[in-house]
Amino acid sequence: MEKLAIKGGKPCRDTNSNPWPKWPVWGKEEEVALIEVLNSGVWSYNGPKEMEFNQLFAEFTGTKFSICTVNGTITMQLALEALGIGVGDEVIVPGITWQATAATVIDVNATPILVDVLEDTWCIDPVAIEKAITPKTKAIIPVHLYGAFADMDAIMEIAKKHNLYVIEDCAHKHGGEWKGKKAGSIGDVGSFSFQLSKHLTAGEGGSMTTDDADLAEKLDALRNVGRRPEGDSLIGADKGIGDYGDDGNFIQSGNFRITEFQAAMLIEGLKRLPEQNANRDANGAYLNTLLKELPGVTPLKRDDRETKKAYFNFAFRYDQSKFNNLPIDKFRAALEAELGIIVDACYEPLNNCSLYVPHTKPARHKLNESYWAAIDPKRFSLPVSERIFEKESVCLHHKILMGTKADMDLIARAIQKVYDNAESLF
Ligand SMILES: *Cc1c(COP(=O)(O)O)cnc(C)c1O
Numbered sequence: 001m002e003k004l005a006i007k008g009g010k011p012c013r014d015t016n017s018n019p020w021p022k023w024p025v026w027g028k029e030e031e032v033a034l035i036e037v038l039n040s041g042v043w044s045y046n047g048p049k050e051m052e053f054n055q056l057f058a059e060f061t062g063t064k065f066s067i068c069t070v071n072g073t074i075t076m077q078l079a080l081e082a083l084g085i086g087v088g089d090e091v092i093v094p095g096i097t098w099q100a101t102a103a104t105v106i107d108v109n110a111t112p113i114l115v116d117v118l119e120d121t122w123c124i125d126p127v128a129i130e131k132a133i134t135p136k137t138k139a140i141i142p143v144h145l146y147g148a149f150a151d152m153d154a155i156m157e158i159a160k161k162h163n164l165y166v167i168e169d170c171a172h173k174h175g176g177e178w179k180g181k182k183a184g185s186i187g188d189v190g191s192f193s194f195q196l197s198k199h200l201t202a203g204e205g206g207s208m209t210t211d212d213a214d215l216a217e218k219l220d221a222l223r224n225v226g227r228r229p230e231g232d233s234l235i236g237a238d239k240g241i242g243d244y245g246d247d248g249n250f251i252q253s254g255n256f257r258i259t260e261f262q263a264a265m266l267i268e269g270l271k272r273l274p275e276q277n278a279n280r281d282a283n284g285a286y287l288n289t290l291l292k293e294l295p296g297v298t299p300l301k302r303d304d305r306e307t308k309k310a311y312f313n314f315a316f317r318y319d320q321s322k323f324n325n326l327p328i329d330k331f332r333a334a335l336e337a338e339l340g341i342i343v344d345a346c347y348e349p350l351n352n353c354s355l356y357v358p359h360t361k362p363a364r365h366k367l368n369e370s371y372w373a374a375i376d377p378k379r380f381s382l383p384v385s386e387r388i389f390e391k392e393s394v395c396l397h398h399k400i401l402m403g404t405k406a407d408m409d410l411i412a413r414a415i416q417k418v419y420d421n422a423e424s425l426f
Pocket residue numbers: 070071072073074097098100101143169171172193194195204205206
């Protein structure tokens with residue numbers, strides 16, 4: 001029997017001699033582009049790089065308009081504001097997601113309604129959405145989580161039936177495709193993050209995509225102190241570069257503009273993304289086939305309606321009963337030692353999430369007693385989300401998918417090794 005690395009044995013991967021692929025990825029192209037921006041003196045404010053990236057990202061997502069802004073949190077806040085959602089409104093969000101998906105809803109004074117997820121994709125459960133709808137419901141924010149895609153057929157049907165808006169949280173899905181339609185082009189607005197961990201990054205940043213010209217005009221104004229884009233000047237896939245007037249605000253807002261340095265990074269990163277996505281997809285699909293053969297682990301479902309895959313972190317499910325009842329944290333720690341890379345749980349369910357605590361800020365969120373009660377995350381029951389988080393979720397950074405098939409074989413071998421030696425961990 002082999003000794004587990006966590007018990008002092010030899011790890012499956014020696015990351016000193018054989019490191020995992022690096023993230024982020026950059027090259028000479030970024031260096032040149034950044035220096036070009038530096039020397040131009042045009043460092044912000046609707047500059048040529050920003051306009052170019054907006055156009056490229058609209059084309060990439062198959063939408064008419066793409067507007068970049070500071071991050072993938074503000075994207076959702078501005079989408080809610082552009083759709084006129086606020087006081088008195090309810091917005092349905094999944095129980096497992098980054099806290100921003102719900103936090104932006106309270107930041108526009110609306111009420112997040114947390115609903116459960118599906119156990120095989122960890123994405124929002126359409127049946128739970130229907131059950132949560134009330135006369136106050138205005139929108140749904142599905143999240144395409146990790147490697148999966150929310151069931152957009154069911155969600156769009158519910159939205160149509162109940163006259164609701166859909167904001168797609170695409171922070172994990174740059175380039176993913178559902179029945180030939182790109183993530184971010186299916187709902188009313190797509191919300192993207194370019195934070196450092198995401199698979200298109202400028203360190204920080206975000207984009208909002210839409211086909212609706214009126215919405216695009218509002219989104220553009222909202223990220224730019226409420227200034228109306230002049231006349232015909234809004235940037236879309238089919239429009240040119242315009243100039244912006246200073247003819248007064250048409251909507252109240254703040255400054256959420258990005259810099260030309262970020263836009264330059266995003267233009268270069270976007271050139272690399274299709275090939276990176278294809279490689280992560282091939283490796284992810286292969287690793288899924290390996291996981292299917294292993295005892296006690298199950299890959300997340302790859303929906304046939306996903307015509308193009310875009311992996312963020314690679315996630316799979318753990319079955320404690322098949323591992324002699326070994327608690328999942330011990331499994332993750334042992335696997336981490338074998339692989340030399342962090343092995344995480346999924347996001348904490350939002351009804352008990354250390355980063356989603358609206359009641360810590362009464363001066364901002366205590367609009368009245370009934371609202372205060374309505375935004376208490378603990379009032380929502382999320383049994384599937386809780387079970388996934390506590391007992392089933394195993395998540396690996398997407399850089400593990402950026403190498404070779406041999407890396408996938410190694411991951412499978414490491415899981416098998418932990419399985420074979422599970423008793424030594426008790
Ligand atoms: C990262 C992330 C966000 C927020 O994006 P930031 O750019 O970090 O603000 C929103 N939703 C999900 C699902 C994310 O993973």
